[in-house]
Amino acid sequence: MPKLNDNIDSVGRGFADFLAPPPEGVIRFTVGQPDFVTSEAIREKAVEEIRAGNTFYTRSAGAPSLCRKLSKWLDVQFNIEVDEEEIVITPGCKQAVFYGFLGLGNPGDEVLLLAPAWPSYSSMIKHLSMVPVHVPVNMDGFHPDFSALQSAITERSKFIVINSPNNPTGAVYTEEEVESLVAFAVEHDLWILDDMIYATMAWGDSKYTSPTIFSGGAERTLTIGGWSKAWAMTGWRLGYIAGPASAMKAIHLCQSSIASHAPTFLMPAAEFALGDDERRLEMQNSFANRRDVIQEELSTIPEIDFWEPEGAFYVMIDIKRTGMSSIEFAERALSEAQVQLIPCSLMPHGEGMCRISYATNIANIKEGCHRLRNWLSGL
Ligand SMILES: Cc1ncc(COP(=O)(O)O)c(C=O)c1O
Incomplete structure (x- = not known):
């Protein structure tokens, strides 16, 4: 065998x-x-597209009008400035996370995870012969422990994953913490994978903060999200990844070699969803x-x-x-x-x-x- x-x-x-x-x-x-x-209106939109015969291969990064609308949405909602050309629409947020590791990592690279962390990260990292490094958070509320992070750095450290609001802990990192995480990433020259799939779900005084708004953040952050949670679209498998041009060139190659693109007739529905507040x-x-x-x-x-x-x-x-x-x-x-x-x-x-x-x-x-x-x- x-x-x-x-x-x-x-x-x-x-x-x-x-x-x-x-x-x-x-x-x-x-x-x-x-x-x-x-929502019925989003479902209707997809049905209309199928009926209209929107069933062919399309642009690998995703429909231009969807990328344009998403670029505006990210800016309006979270002050994330990303050019529509630097966005790739993916089959789910999960696949976008995988593209981040695949496009930018090499075997043996270490990925810092603030632990306990969503287990799919370490699975993906291991698939790629990279190394997950689980750095415990402060157990009084699951926020980052910066001295534990400092101790976890080695010459192989390549990424830090930020997931706030967090699965599994429910923690939302403060603006100051995200700023410090960016400074830490700059100091050690790390890529930041910002899995912000729950960004619209921050309660009370908490709010999602993008690493891209701090000095040195935009050039090293991949912003990764999707439609699954905020629009109740888990089964549709629609996500996105956006970031600096150098990184997005690699991510684009991952998408074209692996998935070609997200389903053609679903993208107009995803675009409609962005306006369905x-x-x-x-x-x-x-x-x-x-x-x-x-x-x-x-x-x-x-x-x-x-x-x-x-x-x-x-x-x-x-x-x-x-x-x-x-x-x-x-x-x-x-x-x-x-x-x-x-x-x-x-x-x-x-x-x-x-x-x-x-x-x-x-x-x-x-x-x-x-x-x-x-x-x-x-x-
Ligand atoms: C932290 C986190 N990222 C990503 C995902 C996956 O999202 P998607 O359904 O878009 O692949 C999940 C789903 O549970 C999640 O909890």
């Missing part, structure tokens, strides 16, 4: 073992996707409301603690006082309380915690917390 790729066995399965569809009746606090169907804001408000409800509910469970979620739709619970490991807690919550959640020991520096996704309706949030409360009080 011919051999497989040597890295395949070390790539890991991320959250997959705990994301399997559970038996009926289980409350799912695991899935990182909005529970809303994509009403529905996006409605869903955003709904997540903000669910965040309030889950905090109220969790605060009535004495056996666990939690950190105030600042953004995205995740809340981390501290389960150490139960005496269980994360895996034991998640397995028993599923079998004894019929609640599915993610054990954070699946990620380096995540032991002692579980992640709850509150991208589900209020009734489920209340029922799931009620079950956890009853289960824990009966132990």
Whole structure:
């Protein structure tokens, strides 16, 4: 038998073992996707395009009018100045992240991840024979620990990934922290991969800050996002990557050799979505409301603690006082309380915690917390 790729066995399965569809009746606090169907108007737009026969190969970077509109949207929403020619529309944000590592990295390069980090980053890095370096964040709120970052630097350090609002922690880094991360990247000549897929979901006083607005940021930052979360379009597989011309030349080559382009008839719908603020804001408000409800509910469970979620739709619970490991807690919550959640020991520096996704309706949030409360009080 011919051999497989040597890295395949070390790539890991991320959250997959705990994301399997559970038996009926289980409350799912695991899935990182909005529970809303994509707005009817956006769906209609895609249907119209198919009916009109917009089914051919197209420009690799994506439809020019979509790139133009996205360039304006990024500027208006987040002060990100990027030329429409330096944008590539990709099949999902995930693939855009992969292009970032693929286009700019070499085997053996080290990538700094603020840990606990979304496990897909380390899988992608390992696929490419690069090295994930998990640098723990401050555990009092999951914000960057700059002395840990300094200690993690070696001559092979090449990238730092910023993901704020963060999956899994729900942290949103302050403007000062992002500015310091940029200064750190400049000092050590790192590329910044800014995965800002949750940028529109920052709660209370928190807000997403782009590294590109600080001195030295724009020339080393790849801004990476997509339509999945803000417009409830996970299944559409639409994302983007934007950055300085030198980097985008490499990213463009990745897209043309691997995917050619994002689906032709979906791009007008993505363009329409950028103008569909009403529905996006409605869903955003709904997540903000669910965040309030889950905090109220969790605060009535004495056996666990939690950190105030600042953004995205995740809340981390501290389960150490139960005496269980994360895996034991998640397995028993599923079998004894019929609640599915993610054990954070699946990620380096995540032991002692579980992640709850509150991208589900209020009734489920209340029922799931009620079950956890009853289960824990009966132990
Ligand atoms: C941090 C982060 N980046 C990227 C993605 C993937 O987004 P997409 O569905 O556009 O590939 C996710 C999805 O869970 C995520 O949590």
